[in-house]
Amino acid sequence: MPHHVVNGIELSQAYFTDVIEPIVSSRLPGLRYAAGRLGSGSDVLRLDDDVSRDHDWGLRLNLFVPDDAVSAVRAELERGLPRTFQGHPTRFAFTGESEPRHHVEVTTTAEFVVGRLGFDPRTGLDAYDWLSLSGQAVLEVAAGPVFTDLAGELGAARDALAWYPDDVWRYVLACDWNRISQELPLMGRAADVGDEIGARIIAARLAHVVLHLALILERQWPPYAKWLGTRFAGLECARSVGPSVAALLGESSAAARQCALGDALGALLERQNALGLTNVGDALIPFWDRPYLHPDPAIAAQLIDGVADPEVRGLPRGRGSVEQRTDNVDVLVDPRARRLAVTC
Secondary structure: OOOOOOOHHHHHHHHHHHHHHHHHHHHOOOOOOEEEOOOOOHHHHOOOOOHHHHOOOOOEEEEEOOHHHHHHHHHHHHHHOOOEEOOEEOEEOOOOOOOOEEEEEEEOHHHHHHHHHOOOHHHOOOHHHHHOOOHHHHHHHHOOOEEEEOOOHHHHHHHHOOOOOHHHHHHHHHHHHHHHHHHHHHHHHHHHOOOHHHHHHHHHHHHHHHHHHHHHHOOOOOOOHHHHHHHHHOOOOHHHHHHHHHHHHHOOOHHHHHHHHHHHHHHHHHHHHHOOOOOOOOOEEEOOOOOOEEEOHHHHHHHHHOOOOHHHHOOOOOOOOHHHHOOOHHHHOOHHHHHHHHHO
16 A cells, blocks of 8 residues: 555545546536545545455545436546556455446435435435434445535535434433343343353443443444444543443453443433433432342433424334344345334
C-alpha cells in the first residue's frame, strides 16, 4: 500500500479528486451529482486496517446522479478510467465474483437509499420505518464521507436519518431496559443450579444489551457485531461503563457478575436521568424474594410515560427495533425482512 495513503477513505477521496471528478466535469459538464464513499466496508466507518484489505477493499466510490444520466455516466467511466491509481487496480473482483470490474457505483440517491433502508427517508418516516432500521443499515447511508453534493439530495436523505424522533428514542431505550429485566434474574438462577455455561451465555447476552443501550443513550447508531465494542469504546460513558462490562464477562462468580452488571447499569441510569429522560434512584432492585436483582420497572415505565405520539404509544411493549428482536444476519441485511420482523 502506498505510504501516503492511510486508509480507504483517504484513497477514495484521492480517487475522486484526481480521477473521477475530472472525467465527470469534462465529459458531462453541468451535471449535478453527489459523490462519496458509502455502503458496505469497514473503511466507511474509518475502521479498516491491514486485515480489511484482503478482500473487497480498494478503489471504491459512489456517484449519485439523475436517473436520466446513469447510463451516460457509466459509459464515460468505462471509457475513461485508467488501469491503476496510486498502485491500486481500478478493476478487481469482489468476493464471489470471477470477473474484475470497477467499483464506482453509479446510481440515483433514491435507488441507493431504498436498497439499503427499504424506503426513501426524504418522504418521511413512520414509527415502523424507524424500528425496521438496523444501526448498520443507517451507517451505510449516513456514516461515510460525502466529497461533493451539488444537488443536495444525498444530504437531505442523510439529514433525515440523523436520529430517532424523541418518542421512538424513548421507546427503544425502554425496550433495552425490558430486555435486561427479562434475563438478569436468569443469570443467577442458572449459576445456582450449577449451569455455569448457561450463566455465562446469559451474561454475554446481557453485556451485548448494555453496549446497545449505551450507544442508543448517546445517540449513536450501533454497527454490526464486529465493530460494536469498538464503537462503544469511543463513547464518553465507556470510561465508567466499560470496566464493569469487562468484569461482567470475566468474573467467575454469579454474585460478582451481578454486581458488575449493576455498576454498568447504574452508570447508564445516571446518564439517562441527567438527560431528563427518567428520574429513578437505583437501577436494580430485588427480584421478588429471591437472591437476584432486576431493573426497577419504573425506568421503562417513565420512558414510556414520556411518549406523546399515539402511534408510538400503541407499539407493542418490549419488542423494540429489529436489532432488539433478532440477531439473525439474513434478516438484518434484508430491508423487506426487517420490515416484516417489526410489523408482525
